[in-house]
Amino acid sequence: MRFAAILGMAGALALSGCVKVENEADTDAAGTGVVEAPEGLAPGSNEMLRAKLSAAPDLEVLVSDVIIPPGAEVPRHYHPGEEFVYVIEGSAIHVQEGQPDRELGAGDAMVIEPEAVHSPRGGANGTRAIVFRVHLKDQPERIAVPAETAAGN
Numbered sequence: 001m002r003f004a005a006i007l008g009m010a011g012a013l014a015l016s017g018c019v020k021v022e023n024e025a026d027t028d029a030a031g032t033g034v035v036e037a038p039e040g041l042a043p044g045s046n047e048m049l050r051a052k053l054s055a056a057p058d059l060e061v062l063v064s065d066v067i068i069p070p071g072a073e074v075p076r077h078y079h080p081g082e083e084f085v086y087v088i089e090g091s092a093i094h095v096q097e098g099q100p101d102r103e104l105g106a107g108d109a110m111v112i113e114p115e116a117v118h119s120p121r122g123g124a125n126g127t128r129a130i131v132f133r134v135h136l137k138d139q140p141e142r143i144a145v146p147a148e149t150a151a152g153n
Contacts, residue, residue, distance in 0.1 A: 035090040035126035068122035076145040081135030083112040091123030
């Protein structure tokens with residue numbers, strides 16, 4: 001029952017957080033505007049919820065509102081659990097070690113397996129996504145992968 005409530009909350013966050021373009025001058029030829037952080041949020045991963053799962057005491061769920069500015073690249077990292085991504089605005093390129101780059105746009109969703117090293121980039125207008133993670137409890141949201149490790153040095 002609690003798990004269903006958490007999923008419902010993630011959906012509500014996705015729907016309530018949509019940003020609309022206020023000024024036509026801020027739109028590109030496709031009619032989409034540059035993704036901006038809503039009041040109270042900053043570019044990056046904004047943790048909205050962290051809760052233990054009563055049905056799985058060694059796990060917790062994290063829900064984040066992730067904002068990546070146009071062309072910005074998130075440093076290489078991995079998560080100690082599974083990650084479920086739903087893009088609500090803009091576009092991004094998902095760059096994952098050992099996988100072809102994948103373009104994601106508004107309405108796209110994907111799953112990133114535990115410990116997959118990745119470094120997403122914001123698209124031309126940036127991106128905003130709701131990210132739902134199931135992690136081992138008390139672990140950090142992400143673990144950085146130094147460039148020399150990523151390059152195999």
